[in-house]
Amino acid sequence: MINIENLTKKFGEVTAVDGLTFSVDEGEVFGFLGPNGAGKTTTIRMLCCLISKTSGEARIADYQIGKATDSLQIRKMIGLVPDNVGLYDDLTAFENLDFYGKLYECPEERRKENIERFLKMLDLWERKDTRAGSFSKGMKQKLALARALVHEPKILFLDEPTANLDPESAKTVRDFILEIKKQGRTIFLNTHNLDEAQRICDRIGIIKTKLLTVGTPEQLRGSLSKPKTEIRLAKVTEDLVSALRKLIPNKMEVSGDKLIIDVNNPDKENPSIISAITSTGGQVREVTQIVPSLEDVYLQIVKETK
Amino acid sequence: MRISKAWIVAAKDMRIFLRKKYLIYSLVALPLIIGIGLPLVLHLVGAKKQALNGTALLSVMNAFSFFFGIGAGVLPIILASYSLVGEKIEKSLEPLLATPITDSELLLGKSIAAFIPPVCAIYISSIFFMGLSNLWTHNILGYSYFPNWNIGLILLAVVPLAALLSIEWSVIVSSRATDVRAAQLQSMLVIIPFFIIYILTEIGAITLDTRTIGIISGVILVADIILFFLSTKTFQREEILTKWM
Numbered sequence: 013m014i015n016i017e018n019l020t021k022k023f024g025e026v027t028a029v030d031g032l033t034f035s036v037d038e039g040e041v042f043g044f045l046g047p048n049g050a051g052k053t054t055t056i057r058m059l060c061c062l063i064s065k066t067s068g069e070a071r072i073a074d075y076q077i078g079k080a081t082d083s084l085q086i087r088k089m090i091g092l093v094p095d096n097v098g099l100y101d102d103l104t105a106f107e108n109l110d111f112y113g114k115l116y117e118c119p120e121e122r123r124k125e126n127i128e129r130f131l132k133m134l135d136l137w138e139r140k141d142t143r144a145g146s147f148s149k150g151m152k153q154k155l156a157l158a159r160a161l162v163h164e165p166k167i168l169f170l171d172e173p174t175a176n177l178d179p180e181s182a183k184t185v186r187d188f189i190l191e192i193k194k195q196g197r198t199i200f201l202n203t204h205n206l207d208e209a210q211r212i213c214d215r216i217g218i219i220k221t222k223l224l225t226v227g228t229p230e231q232l233r234g235s236l237s238k239p240k241t242e243i244r245l246a247k248v249t250e251d252l253v254s255a256l257r258k259l260i261p262n263k264m265e266v267s268g269d270k271l272i273i274d275v276n277n278p279d280k281e282n283p284s285i286i287s288a289i290t291s292t293g294g295q296v297r298e299v300t301q302i303v304p305s306l307e308d309v310y311l312q313i314v315k316e317t318k
Numbered sequence: 319m320r321i322s323k324a325w326i327v328a329a330k331d332m333r334i335f336l337r338k339k340y341l342i343y344s345l346v347a348l349p350l351i352i353g354i355g356l357p358l359v360l361h362l363v364g365a366k367k368q369a370l371n372g373t374a375l376l377s378v379m380n381a382f383s384f385f386f387g388i389g390a391g392v393l394p395i396i397l398a399s400y401s402l403v404g405e406k407i408e409k410s411l412e413p414l415l416a417t418p419i420t421d422s423e424l425l426l427g428k429s430i431a432a433f434i435p436p437v438c439a440i441y442i443s444s445i446f447f448m449g450l451s452n453l454w455t456h457n458i459l460g461y462s463y464f465p466n467w468n469i470g471l472i473l474l475a476v477v478p479l480a481a482l483l484s485i486e487w488s489v490i491v492s493s494r495a496t497d498v499r500a501a502q503l504q505s506m507l508v509i510i511p512f513f514i515i516y517i518l519t520e521i522g523a524i525t526l527d528t529r530t531i532g533i534i535s536g537v538i539l540v541a542d543i544i545l546f547f548l549s550t551k552t553f554q555r556e557e558i559l560t561k562w563m
Contacts, residue, residue, distance in 0.1 A: 023560065060416045063556045087418040098410035102337045103330070114326045115417040159413065 101145030150181025327427025
């Protein structure tokens with residue numbers, strides 16, 4: 013659905029996006045992670061035909077970005093929720109959506125149906141005649157989501173849709189994104205929220221001007237560090253640790269009453285580790301498998317580029 | 319260019335204008351002053367106190383007619399600056415530019431919204447101006463002075479051309495402004511020449527006849543064409559998103 017090859021954007025001497033190459037499949041939720049100033053918003057703006065590319069190629073469906081005749085076609089099939097929602101405070105929720113529906117040439121009957129459907133899905137229907145200016149941040153974000161969907165776009169670009177929202181509003185927005193995902197729409201999600209990315213996205217790309225890595229959350233978590241087994245003992249003594257070091261070849265760290273041991277295959281290695289501990293007189297209280305989180309992966313990848 | 323798209327934007331802007339009290343007051347106050355206030359001055363100073371003879375009265379009435387040109391310069395600035403800087407403040411330009419609308423359709427829509435209400439207000443006030451002026455000067459002049467070619471030319475040529483000039487100038491100024499009031503104040507510079515023409519008319523340095531009004535209209539037209547190119551160059555989506563905001 014989205015094919016990007018060597019896409020680059022420069023602002024004067026500054027390279028904001030450098031040689032991006034990746035693709036997003038139809039119906040996929042693609043997460044774009046990166047620190048501030050990494051080029052996430054610039055990428056979305058290029059894909060939405062809001063700003064020009066400096067070099068490279070990008071195609072949305074059969075249309076090419078940067079080609080004047082294709083730009084209008086691309087903008088017809090996408091919906092955008094920018095990082096600043098940009099609603100008209102003096103218009104009601106309904107009027108905001110109606111205005112955008114008209115711009116997208118959505119026929120009146122379908123437009124009204126969609127407005128009602130999305131406002132109901134987002135619990136805003138009762139407030140349809142209230143001016144957007146009086147809405148809370150969470151309600152505005154929900155309204156911006158409805159606005160991006162009013163013409164039923166094939167692709168939805170979301171630029172940090174849950175940033176600065178309270179946990180409840182963020183959850184509503186996330187649940188709504190998952191609901192849209194079920195409808196088979198392609199979603200391109202810029203986010204800082206690693207937990208959100210892990211829960212929502214089929215694949216994740218990490219960017220810092222250049223694309224650092226792409227993969228499923230599982231692939232990314234497994235790509236960097238080995239899993240670890242954390243074993244809490246009744247008491248950790250030096251004698252016990254030195255005896256264990258002779259029996260267990262794996263890398264082992266001691267942290268208070270815990271042993272943290274690198275393992276390649278937890279299912280295979282954990283039982284032998286436990287029997288080694290018990291054979292040397294250790295009393296196991298708790299065994300926990302530690303899998304590197306997406307945050308660990310993200311921080312490590314971003315750190316490596318510094 | 320699709321006029322329908324421009325009209326959607328214009329209708330939205332006009333709906334917002336109607337909900338802003340200070341914009342409504344501005345749209346009503348100045349036309350009210352010109353349409354009723356100026357004839358009242360003629361009535362109180364000229365006709366009632368007989369401080370002006372027929373020739374002087376005609377000269378003042380001619381000069382007052384030019385206030386429609388000034389009004390047409392002032393009012394669109396208030397709306398256009400609000401419309402453009404308002405979008406900037408509300409950060410609504412990015413989602414708007416992501417819709418299938420071209421830059422020129424958007425600019426046209428904004429221009430229509432800033433053009434129609436002021437020009438309508440000016441035309442309505444001109445009816446009051448002409449009616450009341452005739453009513454209160456008829457006893458001195460012995461005939462109804464309005465309508466005549468002078469005011470006809472002012473209303474049909476100077477007013478729309480001055481309104482366009484203000485809108486185009488506001489687009490350029492608004493691209494750099496981050497505050498509506500600042501944009502309005504800076505844009506007001508464009509009406510200084512109109513005031514100079516009025517003062518020159520009042521002191522008798524120029525006579526506001528059809529020839530002079532024609533020349534003034536021609537000069538505004540040239541300025542309109544120049545500012546049209548400058549404003550359309552300013553109103554480019556990449557420029558708006560990377561430099562305006």
